[in-house]
Structure formats: structure tokens, C-alpha cells
Amino acid sequence: DIQMTQSPSTLSASVGDRVTITCRASQSISSWLAWYQQKPGKAPKLLIYKASSLEGGVPSRFSGSGSGTEFTLTITSLQSEDFATYYCQHYNSYPWTFGQGTKVEIK
């Protein structure tokens, strides 16, 4: 199975900060990586697919990059509504797996 490792597990930031979350795959997954945002008590929401494609309706302050085994999610100018938990997920081969999550907290 391909293991997905996110860092950091928790991130404290302020409104307006630039935030970067890293996701590493235990083997190459090409660009078959998605990023999701989840708020407490809610379903996850797709932000980025194929490593760098922005889902429709998602603000342009969100961006994704990377390929192979190293990926990043960047939020430029963090907004109050962005405080949430973020998950990466590969869909290169079965079983599909998620990272453990990164909680973005208010500093």
C-alpha cells in the first residue's frame, strides 16, 4: 500500500499568512493526488485534483503543486473561513489512501 504522510500535523497561523502543507507518498503516484478541506461536523470538500488543478468554485488563493512523491498545498493570504483540517489523498492505485490530516488553527 502507498502511505501518505502530511506535515505538519498542526499549523498555527494568522489571517493573511501564507500557509504551506506538504504531502509525501511512499512511492510515485504521478500526479494522482487530491486535496480536501474538512470543517468540524461537515463532509470533506474537494479543493485540488491531479495535484495542481483547482476545483471549480474554490478560491484562487488555494494552489497545489508537485508530482511523483512530493506535493504541496499552499494558501496565500489565509482567510478566517480557511481554518479547518486538510487532507491529501492519492488515487494512483488501490487501495486509495489519505494523509493523516493537517489542522490549521488560529494563532
Next chain:
Amino acid sequence: EVQLVESGGGLIQPGGSLRLSCAPSGFTVSSNYMSWVRQAPGKGLEWVSVIYSDGYTNYADSVKGRFTISRDNSKNTLYLQMNSLRAEDTAVYYCARTMLAVSGGRAFDIWGQGTMVSVSS
């Protein structure tokens, strides 16, 4: 509006069975790939199962042989039959439309609100 609505969760004893349902609006289960993803209380996300439009299915090792994904095209509904339930199956179960390479590669683009399954005596 495109959406998914799950139902069927509840409290069940270990060893018991439960069937979850997922009904979409705005699209059909028969022409899409559909998945189940679960989240144990306070934990991360775990993919459970997928069904392709051609009927192909795949499962996580943790549920293989105990869970069965299926659909009823006439009712436009996705199901997850869960047998031999264990305490570690306790989770919120989400259904999600799944868009792989052949359909744009947008992974899990539409999610339901989730239904809670609690396995306890």
C-alpha cells in the same frame, strides 16, 4: 442541485449487519463511479470501497469479505451492505462521486453529509 444523501446508519451490536444507502440528485449512480469513505470519531479519512459504472468493485483490506458495495439503477441508489460488524467499524460513512482519469480525474468531487454507524454492545 447536485447532491448525495446517505441513510441507514445506527447503533448495532458486534457481529451484526447494516445496510447503508446513498441517493444522488442531479446525476445517476449507473453512469458514475461511486465510493464509500469512512471516518472514525476524531480520526482521519479511510477509503472503503468503489464501484465502477461497468460494475467493477474494489475494497479496502479492512472490510474485504465483510462489506459489499452495490447499486440499484432503477432506484438510482448506492448501497453498502456491512456484515460481521466490529467495534473498529464505528465511523461516519460518506458516499462520494468518484471521477477517475476517464472522467477528468477529479477524485471524490461530490460528498454526502454522512451517516453514523456505531458498533457496540
